[in-house]
Amino acid sequence: MKGSIYKVLGLVLVAYSLIYGLLSPVPDLPILEESIRNLFYHVSMWFAMMAMMAGSFWNAVDFLGTDELKKDRRSTSLAEMGLVFSLFGLITGMIWAKFTWGAWWTNDPKLNGTAITILIYLTYFVLRLSIDDVRKKARISAVYNIFAFVMMIVFIGILPRLTDSLHPGNGGNPGFNSYDLDNKLRLVFYPAVIGWILIGTWIASLRYRLKALQE
Amino acid sequence: MRKLLPLLALCLPLMAWGQEDDKLMYGNGKIYVVVAVIAVIFVGLALYLVLLDRKITKLENEK
Secondary structure: OHHHHHHHHHHHHHHHHHHHHHHOOOOOOOOOHHHHHHHHHHHHHHHHHHHHHHHHHHHHHHHHHHOOHHHHHHHHHHHHHHHHHHHHHHHHHHHHHHHHOOOOOOOOHHHHHHHHHHHHHHHHHHHHHOOOOHHHHHHHHHHHHHHHHHHHHHHHHHHHHHOOOOOOOOOOOOOOOOOOOOHHHHHHHHHHHHHHHHHHHHHHHHHHHHHHHHO | OHHHHHHHHHHHHHHHHHHOOOHHHHOHHHHHHHHHHHHHHHHHHHHHHHHHHHHHHHHHHHO
């Protein structure tokens, strides 16, 4: 029962953000208007994805140090959940882009960067499928995971900040922090991020336990 | 099927809600209707997760 507290907390926080996110007062912004509420849903997908990938990376490093296969299972389960969040983030971002920037896809460095990141992580799963030996699979994919995580930081966290970008906080654009992430938005956004990370961890743990059962 | 009963039970209060002349659900751009729909979907998914968790726990105990 003690281990379930984070699951309940995750459900409560996400339920709060889903519902109060629609009802809360939001700042009156040009072009964005009511769609600023997507901050609670679209952006939290990416934060959750980064957290899942960070957890996956951490377990990959841990596996290389300890050689315990359960760390490998944990690492892939988290990467799977991260991939799910990234696909949600990509699709919801395309919808938001269509109605604010005017196109489903722009050559924004952040969009292309996330597309490359998703491909890198898809390759991770293809790589795992291509190796039969369990230990060899775990070791090679753990090394690849470290590479993939670093590439994600470069493509999502660094490159978009160096060039022109439509995303806030990138390419000379002011971030949400500096002008429009006022306290009303924070009140929903941060609980949403924490809630999704907790639910993501929960689902990843289910995948992990299922993998352990299949062994 | 028996496990789905709680899900169906969830819909009952909403049906009752629709019957009465509820000012909350009819007024103000009807955003509360959307909120109710999202809440139902989310509660359903949450229950599904809980049941899945229980099922895996059961499997673990059998092993």
